[in-house]
Amino acid sequence: MALGFLSRLKQGLARSTAKISDSIGAVFVKRKLDDEALSDLEDVLVGADLGTAVAARVVAEFRSTRFGKEVTDAEIKDALATEIARILAPVAQSFEPDMALKPHVVLMVGVNGTGKTTTIGKLAQQYKEQGKRTMMVAGDTFRAAAVEQLQVWGQRTGAPVVSGPANTDPAGLAFDALTRAKAEGVDVLLIDTAGRLHNKTALMEELRKIIRVLKKQDESAPHSIFLVLDATTGQNALNQVDVFKEMVNISGLIVTKLDGSARGGIVVALAEEFGLPVHFVGVGEQAGDLRPFDPMEYARGLVGAA
Numbered sequence: 001m002a003l004g005f006l007s008r009l010k011q012g013l014a015r016s017t018a019k020i021s022d023s024i025g026a027v028f029v030k031r032k033l034d035d036e037a038l039s040d041l042e043d044v045l046v047g048a049d050l051g052t053a054v055a056a057r058v059v060a061e062f063r064s065t066r067f068g069k070e071v072t073d074a075e076i077k078d079a080l081a082t083e084i085a086r087i088l089a090p091v092a093q094s095f096e097p098d099m100a101l102k103p104h105v106v107l108m109v110g111v112n113g114t115g116k117t118t119t120i121g122k123l124a125q126q127y128k129e130q131g132k133r134t135m136m137v138a139g140d141t142f143r144a145a146a147v148e149q150l151q152v153w154g155q156r157t158g159a160p161v162v163s164g165p166a167n168t169d170p171a172g173l174a175f176d177a178l179t180r181a182k183a184e185g186v187d188v189l190l191i192d193t194a195g196r197l198h199n200k201t202a203l204m205e206e207l208r209k210i211i212r213v214l215k216k217q218d219e220s221a222p223h224s225i226f227l228v229l230d231a232t233t234g235q236n237a238l239n240q241v242d243v244f245k246e247m248v249n250i251s252g253l254i255v256t257k258l259d260g261s262a263r264g265g266i267v268v269a270l271a272e273e274f275g276l277p278v279h280f281v282g283v284g285e286q287a288g289d290l291r292p293f294d295p296m297e298y299a300r301g302l303v304g305a306a
């Protein structure tokens with residue numbers, strides 16, 4: 001049976017929730033919010049990957065509004081969810097392709113294994129269900145398996161996959177795909193890229209070349225560049241944003257594998273540090289497990305607020 005929107009996210013976040021919720025439960029069994037309790041709370045938040053800046057701010061907020069009062073763990077969770085949702089609200093921007101562009105060109109970038117190819121497949125599936133026409137580009141021409149992986153999604157969704165022989169220039173592939181997408185009236189062109197090349201400079205050159213070549217045909221392309229981050233890497237995701245921001249103009253983030261991780265708090269740290277839009281979160285391997293990002297729902301799910 002298909003799980004509803006909320007239960008799916010909740011189930012996905014279960015590990016993060018248990019970690020935060022249990023720690024708060026242990027710290028706040030009806031007690032006064034004093035220095036020691038606040039310090040314990042800060043430890044819980046840092047331990048849950050929210051980042052030291054967020055943890056300090058949340059604790060300062062609690063100090064100014066509730067210091068010396070008796071609090072229950074439920075009250076703490078409620079207040080915490082509200083605080084976290086406030087941090088997340090500005091970055092929670094759902095993504096809708098601009099149907100007037102024909103095609104809206106999306107470049108998917110990120111370190112290897114974060115979920116770029118899977119995310120492209122999930123998006124193709126969702127767009128198919130919405131009656132949008134999608135085309136995928138197997139821009140990771142390094143690995144044969146990468147092309148096959150995309151072709152599986154192509155078969156599932158009926159969306160054409162543009163690919164070339166091994167080691168084809170991905171920029172040329174992207175250029176040809178854009179020509180074809182325009183001719184065929186495609187709504188969304190999803191371009192996959194390699195996560196790993198021999199070094200950072202090579203990867204940067206490759207990504208920049210894809211962008212340069214797309215612009216020859218359409219000055220405004222790519223219209224979106226999504227950086228895909230794997231939540232299980234925790235704080236390392238912050239470094240990846242730094243690295244990729246130097247290479248290309250990231251328009252938004254997608255955070256995957258929240259289901260396999262106790263590090264859902266990383267989304268809060270990302271929001272605080274970069275303020276980049278978070279368009280989707282991945283909570284599983286099925287197409288339906290790529291969810292738009294709702295700040296209050298996420299915050300309540302994360303801390304285990306009822």
Ligand SMILES: Nc1nc2c(ncn2[C@@H]2O[C@H](COP(=O)(O)OP(=O)(O)OP(=O)(O)O)[C@@H](O)[C@H]2O)c(=O)[nH]1
Binds near residue numbers: 112
């Ligand atoms: N549990 C879980 N697994 C995911 C999620 N997103 C992707 N995966 C899995 O993560 C693995 C890597 O995903 P890929 O899509 O191949 O990652 P990639 O970024 O394309 O990797 P490279 O092509 O090697 O750069 C696959 O086994 C996916 O099924 C998610 O949200 N949850």
Ligand SMILES: [Mg+2]
Binds near residue numbers: 116117140146192
């Ligand atoms: Mg891939």
